[in-house]
Amino acid sequence: MIYPIYDNTQCELTDLRVLITRPATQANTLIQMLNEAHAIPRLLPMVAIHSRFDDPSLTLALNAYDAAEYLIFTSVNAVTHAIMAIKQAKKQWPPSKIIFAVGSTTRDCLQDQGCTEVIIPDGKFCSENLLHKIASYPIRDKLMIIFGGAHPRSLLESTLKKQNAQVLHAICYERHQEVIKMDLTQQHELLDSIDVFVFTSDEILVCFMQIICDELHDQLFKKPFLIISRRMHQTLQRMGYTKSPIIADNPTDSGIMAALTHWYEEYHHG
Structure with missing residues (x-):
């Protein structure tokens, strides 16, 4: 229930x-x-959370960061580790970009870090509902960066690419099983x-x-x-x-x- x-x-x-x-x-x-x-x-x-600041996908995303029009954060961990990487790369934060978060806790974390406007799904907080929200924005041929962890669900990235967005998935952390x-x-x-x-x-x-x-x-x-x-x-x-x-x-x-x-x-x- x-x-x-x-x-x-x-x-x-x-x-x-x-x-x-x-x-x-x-x-x-x-x-x-x-x-x-x-x-x-x-x-x-x-499990414990560890940063992946040396991940090639994150390096690629940071190099393209200035050109991106949309940022998507899939978790609080993504916010925490992505912002550290963005600041270390001396990129603008908070950015002048359209920012999406997968849920209210992730949004609150972003707002604590200076982002005044963060868009979240209506109803249940999940990738499917976030995609419904993103669908009302002009993303065709626009660069979007998804900040998340290792081994993500492919739904966000694959669906956005089918809608002809340019998508980079930046892995900025990973989970390790505790012994x-x-x-x-x-x-x-x-x-x-x-x-x-x-x-x-x-x-x-x-x-x-x-x-x-x-x-x-x-x-x-x-x-x-x-x-x-x-x-x-x-x-x-x-x-x-x-x-x-x-x-x-x-x-x-x-x-x-x-x-x-x-x-x-x-x-x-x-």
């Missing part, structure tokens, strides 16, 4: 034990919100100490499953999982997870809190 808007004035998650598996650099706000709701958050990052080793006793203790598991990408979900031994999967799959898309639900089903997961309407901290709060209310009062 997908849940509605988060209202922090009515959020109460007393003693709910929540495992956060996203990168540590992206977890602080969610941890703070959970603490304010009297939940008990625990952080176990599955986490737990013996069977520690795995049991982890599963017993958590009420809800939060996963914000397929990659993070797969990494987590790799640290839990097969014989504990049945125990793990009895727990509620919170995920951020129906596509992730398909991944869960392929893994053998048969419960109905909690699905956040969007991957923002507020979206996750809204889903968690409404699930909690239904679970305890429904």
Whole structure:
């Protein structure tokens, strides 16, 4: 089930034990919100974020930066690492260009960095809806730079190229799996100490499953999982997870809190 808007004035998650598996650099706000709701958050990052300032695609994009009319940022990580690279290259920031972001958190990060006008999708924050938004702009033969991470979905770039835009995809960061080793006793203790598991990408979900031994999967799959898309639900089903997961309407901290709060209310009062 997908849940509605988060209202922090009515959020109460007393003693709910929540495992956060996203990168540590992206977890602080969610941890703070959970603490304010009297939940008990625990952080176990599955991946870490590293810059790719020497990537040839980024070098190419920075060389073409002045000529670009549109910039697209696919994540907060893209904003953070792209701006560092842009400033190191002594390029103009904030730029006099049309700027798109894939969601509200990415937009907020850009605005914190001086961009007053940032365009985001209507409705659900995803590449498909961002493309609908971009479609109203004259992009034919215009240079667009997409700032993102390694191994991206190809939808944005391929669709824009089909619309005859000139597109450069600049890889400015990558994810690395954290090395986490737990013996069977520690795995049991982890599963017993958590009420809800939060996963914000397929990659993070797969990494987590790799640290839990097969014989504990049945125990793990009895727990509620919170995920951020129906596509992730398909991944869960392929893994053998048969419960109905909690699905956040969007991957923002507020979206996750809204889903968690409404699930909690239904679970305890429904």
